Amino acid sequence: MDNESRDPHAQLRALYRSLLERQSHFDEFKQLLALYPQSLADEGAEPEEASLIRSRLNSRIADWIGGDFDGLNVIQVLQWRAIVVEERFNVVLSPWKESNA
Amino acid sequence: MLLRQELDELYAAFCETLPQPLRVGARELPYRLGMAISPDVPWSQVLGHEVTFAAPALFAEAMPQIAPAKVRDAVLAHSLAVIDGFGTDRIEDRQIPVSAEICDILAEIRRARDRALTRVAGPAGNQGLDFAQAQREMLDAIHDEHRIMAEHQSVDFAHYERLARGKTAIGLPASIALARSAGWSASECGAIAKTLSSVWLGMQYHDDVIDWEDDFKRDSAWAIVLAGHVSSAELAPGMTDYDSMRKLVFESGILARMLERSFRHFRAARKRAEALGTRELAGWARTKENYAMLLAQEERRNSGYAVRLHALGPWVLQVLS
Numbered sequence: 001m002d003n004e005s006r007d008p009h010a011q012l013r014a015l016y017r018s019l020l021e022r023q024s025h026f027d028e029f030k031q032l033l034a035l036y037p038q039s040l041a042d043e044g045a046e047p048e049e050a051s052l053i054r055s056r057l058n059s060r061i062a063d064w065i066g067g068d069f070d071g072l073n074v075i076q077v078l079q080w081r082a083i084v085v086e087e088r089f090n091v092v093l094s095p096w097k098e099s100n101a
Numbered sequence: 102m103l104l105r106q107e108l109d110e111l112y113a114a115f116c117e118t119l120p121q122p123l124r125v126g127a128r129e130l131p132y133r134l135g136m137a138i139s140p141d142v143p144w145s146q147v148l149g150h151e152v153t154f155a156a157p158a159l160f161a162e163a164m165p166q167i168a169p170a171k172v173r174d175a176v177l178a179h180s181l182a183v184i185d186g187f188g189t190d191r192i193e194d195r196q197i198p199v200s201a202e203i204c205d206i207l208a209e210i211r212r213a214r215d216r217a218l219t220r221v222a223g224p225a226g227n228q229g230l231d232f233a234q235a236q237r238e239m240l241d242a243i244h245d246e247h248r249i250m251a252e253h254q255s256v257d258f259a260h261y262e263r264l265a266r267g268k269t270a271i272g273l274p275a276s277i278a279l280a281r282s283a284g285w286s287a288s289e290c291g292a293i294a295k296t297l298s299s300v301w302l303g304m305q306y307h308d309d310v311i312d313w314e315d316d317f318k319r320d321s322a323w324a325i326v327l328a329g330h331v332s333s334a335e336l337a338p339g340m341t342d343y344d345s346m347r348k349l350v351f352e353s354g355i356l357a358r359m360l361e362r363s364f365r366h367f368r369a370a371r372k373r374a375e376a377l378g379t380r381e382l383a384g385w386a387r388t389k390e391n392y393a394m395l396l397a398q399e400e401r402r403n404s405g406y407a408v409r410l411h412a413l414g415p416w417v418l419q420v421l422s
Contacts, residue, residue: 021406023405079416
C-alpha cells in the first residue's frame with residue numbers, strides 16, 4: 001500500500017477524476033446520492049438505511065478508483081449531495097446567457 | 102473590481118432618477134428577474150464578466166484621448182442595454198411573470214440607455230446607430246428561437262450563429278458610439294463589432310454546452326437542435342425523453358463541436374482585440390480561448406465532460422482548492 005493511496009486528499013482527487021472521465025460513474029454517483037437524505041434530523045444521527053446507502057456509495061467509489069478508499073463520511077456525503085443533486089451551489093444565468101467559468 | 106464598483110454606482114444613480122414607486126423594484130431588479138438569490142444582490146455580483154457589462158470601458162483602453170465622462174456614459178448605455186436584454190429575454194421566455202412594474206422599469210431603463218448613448222455620440226453622431234434596431238433584432242431572434250424549439254426543428258450552425266448575433270445585437274451600439282466619438286475609422290468600428298460578436302458567440306456556445314441538460318428541461322436545448330442537424334441517427338417520432346436525447350447529443354459529438362466553435366470565436370476576438378490595442382480584453386479572450394480548447398479536447402475524449410466539470414466545480418472550490 002503506497003502513501004498516496006492512504007492520502008485522503010489524493011483519494012478525493014482520484015474520485016474527482018473518475019467522475020469527470022466516466023459518465024457512467026457520474027450517473028451512478030448522482031443516483032446513489034439522490035437516495036441519501038437531504039439532511040439528518042436527530043442531531044446528525046445517521047439512519048440505518050442512509051448508512052447502507054453510504055456504504056454502497058463508498059464501495060462503488062473504491063471500485064472506480066481502483067484502490068483503497070477511506071470512505072466519505074456523513075458530512076461529505078451531504079456536501080456532495082447538495083452540489084451534485086440539489087445543484088445548490090450552481091446559479092444558472094441563462095437568457096442573454098453568460099458563463100461564469 | 103473598479104468596473105464592478107462603477108457598474109453598481111451607475112445603476113444606483115440611475116435608480117435615484119426614477120419615480121419613487123419604481124425605485125425599490127429597480128434596485129431589486131436582479132432578484133425580481135430571478136437572477137439573484139436575494140433582493141440585495143447588485144448587478145456586479147450577477148454579471149460574471151466585465152466585457153458583458155462594461156465592454157466600452159475595455160475598448161477605451163485604446164482611446165487615450167477620450168474623456169472619462171464619455172466612457173462612463175458609454176458603460177451606462179451598454180450596461181442598461183444588457184440589463185434590458187436580460188429582462189426582455191426572461192419575460193419573452195416566460196421565466197418570470199410579467200408585471201406592470203417590471204415593464205415600467207425596463208421602459209425607464211431603455212430611455213436612460215438611449216439618453217446615455219446620445220451623450221456619447223452627440224445628437225447627430227449616432228446616425229444608423231441606435232438601440233431600437235438592435236432591440237428589434239433581439240426580439241426577432243428570441244421569437245425565432247421559440248419557434249424552433251416549439252417545433253422541435255433542427256438547424257445548422259449558421260442559423261444558430263445568426264440567431265445568437267441577433268440576441269446580442271444590443272451589446273454593440275455603445276462601444277461603437279464611443280469609438281466614433283474617439284475618431285476611430287469605420288473599419289476600426291467594424292472591428293469592434295466583430296470582436297464583440299465573437300465574444301458573445303464564444304460565450305453563447307460555451308453556455309449552451311454546459312447548460313444543455315437544464316435547457317432540455319425547459320425544452321430549449323440548442324445542443325439537441327444542432328445535434329439533430331449533424332447526426333445521421335434517425336429518431337423515432339415522439340422520442341424526446343432524456344435518455345434518447347442524451348444518446349443523440351453524445352453520439353453526434355455536438356458538444357465538442359460547439360466547444361471548438363467557442364474556441365475559434367474567442368481566438369478571433371483575441372486577435373482583433375490585440376490588433377485594436379485593447380490588451381485587457383485580449384488577455385481575457387486568450388484565457389477563454391485556452392479554456393475552450395481544453396474543454397473541446399476533453400469533451401472529444403469523454404462525452405459529457407464539460408457538463409460534469411461544471412457540475413463538480415463548486416466541490417472543487419470547496420474541497421480540492
